Amino acid sequence: METVQEDVEEYSWREVVLPRLIPVVQEPAPELDRETGERRRGRDLLVAVDFGPNSKHAFDWALVHLARIADTVHLVHAVSSVHNDLVYDKSQELMDNLAVEAFKVSLVHTKARIVAGDPGKVICREAERLKPAAVILGTRGRGLVQSVLQGSVSEYCFHNCKAAPVIIVPGKEAGEQSVL
Numbered sequence: 001m002e003t004v005q006e007d008v009e010e011y012s013w014r015e016v017v018l019p020r021l022i023p024v025v026q027e028p029a030p031e032l033d034r035e036t037g038e039r040r041r042g043r044d045l046l047v048a049v050d051f052g053p054n055s056k057h058a059f060d061w062a063l064v065h066l067a068r069i070a071d072t073v074h075l076v077h078a079v080s081s082v083h084n085d086l087v088y089d090k091s092q093e094l095m096d097n098l099a100v101e102a103f104k105v106s107l108v109h110t111k112a113r114i115v116a117g118d119p120g121k122v123i124c125r126e127a128e129r130l131k132p133a134a135v136i137l138g139t140r141g142r143g144l145v146q147s148v149l150q151g152s153v154s155e156y157c158f159h160n161c162k163a164a165p166v167i168i169v170p171g172k173e174a175g176e177q178s179v180l
Contacts, residue, residue, distance in 0.1 A: 016095045016114060050119075073110045076122065
């Protein structure tokens with residue numbers, strides 16, 4: 001666990017050690033240098049995850065519709081405290097399962113981080129740190145009035161993230177499970 005001092009706010013996080021799924025590949029042949037750097041190097045995609053079905057639906061959507069083989073998917077999970085071992089262990093189990101699924105579905109490299117703090121602020125701070133191509137997160141699909149009165153993480157990220165937020169609204173057919 002590392003604590004980073006940033007803008008006078010304490011920033012606590014714990015890196016998650018995920019299973020190594022991608023074999024080490026030799027450097028590409030010189031004739032591939034004419035491809036663009038982004039295409040060869042891949043993009044960073046930030047996916048905000050929690051234990052809810054809408055988060056899982058957004059994760060599945062990102063793998064199917066957005067992720068490419070050379071990309072790196074960064075999983076971020078906001079918790080109240082990174083010092084609570086029970087919370088950390090359950091979060092790490094979630095991240096492990098999602099990393100294995102990401103590799104099976106899209107053959108992407110995955111990194112994970114569990115961060116203490118308010119979910120909206122955590123996601124925006126991680127987006128600022130990583131500078132991803134997109135920030136993918138789910139929403140409960142509440143109406144405008146409910147979102148304004150109760151607040152919404154996806155709405156906060158939409159207004160405050162410097163990276164492009166992609167907000168996945170679940171369809172009615174999704175129910176409690178992901179449709180993918």
